[in-house]
Amino acid sequence: MNKKPGLLFAVCLLALVILAASFGMNFGGNPPVRLPQGVNPADVLYVCQNTDSSWTQFSNALHMFSKYATILFFFAFFILLFSWGWALYQNLLKDKFNEDAYKNSWALTKFFFWALIIYTVLFMTPNHFSRVDVRGDNRQWVLCENTSAGAHAVKSKAVTLH
Secondary structure, three states, X not given: OOOOHXXXXXXXXXXXXXXXXXXXXXXXXXXXXXXXXXXXXXXXXXXXXXXXXXXXXXXXXHHHHXXXXXXXXXXXXHHHHHHXXXXXXXXXXXXXOOHHHHHHHXXXXXXXXXXXXXXXXXXXXXXXXXXXXXXXXXXXXEEOOOOOOOOEEEEHHHEEEO
8 A cells, every 4th residue: 555645646757757858758849949951960059048037036136145054054964963973872872772862863854954955946046057158149048958939059169058
């Protein structure tokens, strides 16, 4: 009997999305960008103009606090390490395994994990890792698919990571 049907559904849905993307399937969307005759598709990258969303502006506003957030995370990480070490030390002193010694450490680990996920989502916008510079163009660009709205084919030698 499956106790977590939502988790099984999420895993199956994720597998379906990965398989569809791996085989180039596209559900709706725009027709692909046509390349001129004689252009090798392997020498081309597709870029779209980066539009600043409210999410990007919010994330950029948070960056002035990133130094303090990083200090706070390392402090929490050291507390987490100390907590696990203390629980291990208590079990070694008694020379028997006591599961209760690890309850607080495990709860702190779960809290730290989700805080790290939230930190990453708030500080790293969806376009953070796909920003690129196109030589000879001062506009902001992101990598995209050839079926994305507003996609432009650019020679890969003219694109540098941001």
